[in-house]
Structures are given as C-alpha cells and as structure tokens.
Amino acid sequence: xxxxxxxxxxxxxxxxxxxxxxxxxxxxxxxxxxxxxxxxxxxxxxxxxxxxxxxxxxxxxxxxxxxxxxxxxxxxxxxxxxxxxxxxxxxxxxxxxxxxxxxxxxxxxxxxxxxxxxxxxxxxxxxxxxxxxxxxxxxxxxxxxxxxxxxxxxxxxxxxxxxxxxxxxxxxxxxxxxxxxxxxxxxxxxx
Numbered sequence: 403x404x405x406x407x408x409x410x411x412x413x414x415x416x417x418x419x420x421x422x423x424x425x426x427x428x429x430x431x432x433x434x435x436x437x438x439x440x441x442x443x444x445x446x447x448x449x450x451x452x453x454x455x456x457x458x459x460x461x462x463x464x465x466x467x468x469x470x471x472x473x474x475x476x477x478x479x480x481x482x483x484x485x486x487x488x489x490x491x492x493x494x495x496x497x498x499x500x501x502x503x504x505x506x507x508x509x510x511x512x513x514x515x516x517x518x519x520x521x522x523x524x525x526x527x528x529x530x531x532x533x534x535x536x537x538x539x540x541x542x543x544x545x546x547x548x549x550x551x552x553x554x555x556x557x558x559x560x561x562x563x564x565x566x567x568x569x570x571x572x573x574x575x576x577x578x579x580x581x582x583x584x585x586x587x588x589x590x591x592x593x
Contacts, residue, residue: 434460438469447477458486464493468500471507480514487511491530505531509544516545521557525564536571538580546587555592562588 438453451473458466471490474482487507490496497504508531515524524545531541542565549558565584572578 435466438473442473447473451477451479451482464490464495464499467493472503475507475510480518483510483514484518484520487514491527505537505539505541508541509539512541513544513548516548516557521560525561528561529564529568532568532571534571535573536568536577536581538577542584543580546584550587550591553591558588558591562592 434453434456438450438457441447441450441453451470454466454470454473458470460466467486467490471483471486474486487510490500490507491511493499496507500507508527512524512527512531515521515527528541528545531537533540542561545561546558549561562585565581565588569581572581
C-alpha cells in the first residue's frame with residue numbers, strides 16, 4: 403500500500419513538472435513580449451533581452467526594437483548595443499518613439515562603437531546626436547567620459563577635433579557651458 407502511494411505521488415509530481423515545463427515552452431514561443439516583461443520584472447535582463455529579440459524578430463516594429471536596444475544597454479552587451487541601436491537610429495520614427503531617451507541611445511551606441519575600436523563610426527554617431535541645433539546632452543559627453551576614464555589621448559584628439567566643429571551651432575548660454583565642459587575635459591586629458 404505504501405509503495406502505491408509513493409509511486410502515485412512521484413507520478414503526480416512528475417506530471418505537474420512536465421505540464422509546467424510544457425506551459426513555459428509554449429509561453430516562450432507564443433508570447434515572447436510577455437515573457438520578456440516577466441523576466442525583466444524578476445531582474446533577469448539577459449533572458450528578457452533574448453525574448454525581446456524574438457519579439458522584434460516577429461514584429462519588426464520600432465517599439466520592439468527600442469525595447470531590445472534598451473535591454474541590451476542595461477546588460478552592457480556591446481555587440482548587441484551596436485546591432486540594435488544601429489538599426490534603431492536608422493528608423494524613420496526613432497526620435498518620435500524614443501522621446502527623452504534619444505540622446506541616451508545615441509550616447510550608448512557611440513560608446514559601444516568606441517569600445518569596439520570603431521572610432522570613426524563613434525564620432526559619426528556623436529555628430530548625428532548633436533543635430534542641427536546642438537542638442538544637450540549629446541553623445542560627445544558620453545564618449546568624453548569613457549575616453550577620460552581610459553586615458554585615451556589619441557582618440558581624445560580626434561574627438562576634440564570633431565567636437566569643436568559644432569561651435570557654430572551654439573545659441574544659448576547653457577549650450578556654451580556644456581560645450582566648454584566637454585571641450586575642457588578633452589583638452590585637459592590631451593595636455
């Protein structure tokens with residue numbers, strides 16, 4: 403009698419585990435956006451990013467691409483930041499969709515390019531982030547922080563050369579202060 407009870411309990415437990423595994427598998431395939439949000443809420447950003455990639459692959463929407471980029475920025479995956487932020491900044495509705503996070507995306511994208519040895523591309527992204535009217539903040543500040551942190555005098559010189567070309571766009575006192583702070587940090591590093 404005892405053996406039958408133990409055997410039944412083991413079979414029941416195994417059946418419940420199998421049903422849960424099957425439900426998880428189905429949810430992973432059928433509802434990647436929901437699974438991504440659940441994983442993010444639990445603090446598992448790497449798995450959340452993986453589900454976000456799957457969702458973007460299904461939909462191709464800017465919204466899903468934006469979420470994918472932000473999750474990869476959060477986990478610091480340089481290659482994925484370059485991949486997804488690169489796609490994102492080329493979207494027609496990039497600035498509209500990202501709102502206040504436009505410069506955050508540009509800054510992280512430029513920094514990932516720089517850290518991957520793609521200096522010219524990083525400067526091109528920083529130039530794009532400045533825009534027509536010298537946006538504050540912009541990717542130059544993010545690059546400057548990383549360049550100073552790494553004491554990279556060679557790239558600092560290139561960055562400063564590109565940055566000062568935007569001096570003609572300054573219209574407000576706040577822009578001038580920002581410009582001078584970035585410029586002074588680079589000049590101080592160069593020596």
